[in-house]
Amino acid sequence: MKKFNILVVGGGSTWTPGLLKSMCVRQESFPINQLTMLDTNADRQKVIGDFANVLFNEEYPDIKFQYTTDKEVAFNQELDFVFVQMRTGGFKMREQDEKIPLSLGVIGQETCGPGGFAYGMRSIKDMIELVHDVRKYNKEAWILNYTNPAAIVADALKRVFPDDNHILNICDQPENLLRSYGRLLDRDPRSFDPVYFGLNHFGWFTHLYDETGYDLLPELRDKILDGGFRPVDFEQRDKSWLETYAMVEQMVKDFPEYLPNTYLQYYLYPDKVLNKLDPDFTRSNEVMAGREKRVFTECKRVAEVGTAQDSSVVHNDAHGEFIIIVAESIAYNRGDHFVVILENNGIVENLPNDAMIEVAASLTKQGPRPYAVGEIPTFYKGLIEGQFAYEKLTVEAFLEGSYQKALQALTLNRTIVSAGKAREVLDALIEANKDYWPTLT
Ligand SMILES: NC(=O)c1ccc[n+]([C@@H]2O[C@H](COP(=O)([O-])OP(=O)(O)OC[C@H]3O[C@@H](n4cnc5c(N)ncnc54)[C@H](O)[C@@H]3O)[C@@H](O)[C@H]2O)c1
Numbered sequence: 001m002k003k004f005n006i007l008v009v010g011g012g013s014t015w016t017p018g019l020l021k022s023m024c025v026r027q028e029s030f031p032i033n034q035l036t037m038l039d040t041n042a043d044r045q046k047v048i049g050d051f052a053n054v055l056f057n058e059e060y061p062d063i064k065f066q067y068t069t070d071k072e073v074a075f076n077q078e079l080d081f082v083f084v085q086m087r088t089g090g091f092k093m094r095e096q097d098e099k100i101p102l103s104l105g106v107i108g109q110e111t112c113g114p115g116g117f118a119y120g121m122r123s124i125k126d127m128i129e130l131v132h133d134v135r136k137y138n139k140e141a142w143i144l145n146y147t148n149p150a151a152i153v154a155d156a157l158k159r160v161f162p163d164d165n166h167i168l169n170i171c172d173q174p175e176n177l178l179r180s181y182g183r184l185l186d187r188d189p190r191s192f193d194p195v196y197f198g199l200n201h202f203g204w205f206t207h208l209y210d211e212t213g214y215d216l217l218p219e220l221r222d223k224i225l226d227g228g229f230r231p232v233d234f235e236q237r238d239k240s241w242l243e244t245y246a247m248v249e250q251m252v253k254d255f256p257e258y259l260p261n262t263y264l265q266y267y268l269y270p271d272k273v274l275n276k277l278d279p280d281f282t283r284s285n286e287v288m289a290g291r292e293k294r295v296f297t298e299c300k301r302v303a304e305v306g307t308a309q310d311s312s313v314v315h316n317d318a319h320g321e322f323i324i325i326v327a328e329s330i331a332y333n334r335g336d337h338f339v340v341i342l343e344n345n346g347i348v349e350n351l352p353n354d355a356m357i358e359v360a361a362s363l364t365k366q367g368p369r370p371y372a373v374g375e376i377p378t379f380y381k382g383l384i385e386g387q388f389a390y391e392k393l394t395v396e397a398f399l400e401g402s403y404q405k406a407l408q409a410l411t412l413n414r415t416i417v418s419a420g421k422a423r424e425v426l427d428a429l430i431e432a433n434k435d436y437w438p439t440l441t
């Protein structure tokens, strides 16, 4: 059986221990020959790398593992898959993305609204560089990208690398929703055959077929309306995520036709959500004090004691497992279906062909083969077209260094609306991001 060579970019990510655990769990179905982790931050990389050495020694002794900050070491080797999960600017800049808009009275969030705009303008540069770095030595390696905001990154990469058909942008949120539906319905989420359409963090499930072709969505909707909605892993979730999932009930009450992605709360109820956000303690603060602290403290402890057997930080979560089962489906030409991000080209008939949409597709060696969605109703089409125009203008603002397009993008975003407010937010974000963004003129 072929063993794969894998590179993880952003090896110092808070999600890496879970990913490493998933690699251990799936070593029979996805055997790895050489695993390399690359990060720009040597300290973060070392903590997670030392933890990996202990974990693999116990659970995956035949894996060849190295971690590095040296691009030559990382890229100048034969690679099958590159898993990317980088955060340009780190949590400190995420905090700015959330707090600056909030200080001006609009939604401050990691991937939605002006926070997502700011993060996107930082991610694009590093992601373009990453693709060049990979392709220098590996023309065919699959680049599976988690880096956010995935919608904006996907659009930028499609424009800069139009002929590269081995880049796939993915998000674990539809997967997490499917697992949450599975728990609510007491069914195996892998048995679901979902129909989903939208943009990343901006989409809806229209059907959820079981193995017999029966649509479970009406039953699921009734359950949500009767008893609310929680994430599959609600026991481990922070308060803000539980509140986010709880908003699904409100969305289903108002728009019962389809089941929404949780991120739609920021666009459909910006006033209500704004009231709940604390401008002095945002999600980045919660993550820095919670997941980041927990992960790094625990990885250091494991390296010190030399065993990961009793480690609570390591669990096989959706994030880690999802990217591996996606890779498996591609590597073995299995054609399993997943919700992924790809160019529309008629999948949703009444949306622009060049939109990077999120839909169900079967994944083979040739990449995603999407399932047709057909025409979507006016309400969803209108929302998506506005959001797509915002995303497109964001990418163009970056590529052309255009202040005007940046202003247009933020004015179009439903979390802002007012052009005056958009200019105020943009000017503040330009100042905060001067070490990262191109100059906008
Ligand atoms: N698509 C999804 O559904 C999904 C889900 C979860 C996380 N994410 C994304 O995964 C990424 C990691 O999230 P996190 O919360 O663990 O953040 P994190 O800051 O803990 O991890 C990111 C790591 O990337 C490193 N990094 C930054 N720039 C880099 C570069 N150019 N090359 C290599 N490494 C670089 C950082 O030093 C850091 O160690 C983020 O982009 C996040 O938005 C996406």
Ligand SMILES: O=P(O)(O)OC[C@H]1O[C@H](O[C@H]2[C@H](O)[C@@H](O)[C@@H](O)O[C@@H]2CO)[C@H](O)[C@@H](O)[C@@H]1O
Residues within 6 Å of the ligand: 110, 148, 171, 172, 173, 174, 176, 241, 283, 287, 317, 318, 319
């Ligand atoms: O606020 P954070 O850093 O905790 O999370 C931001 C990410 O949120 C989504 O990911 C979920 C994921 O769907 C789920 O499987 C589980 O692993 O938790 C994650 C967050 O708690 C989203 O899809 C990502 O794009 C965000 O980066």
Ligand SMILES: [Mn+2]
Residues within 6 Å of the ligand: 150, 170, 171, 172, 173, 201
């Ligand atoms: Mn996501």
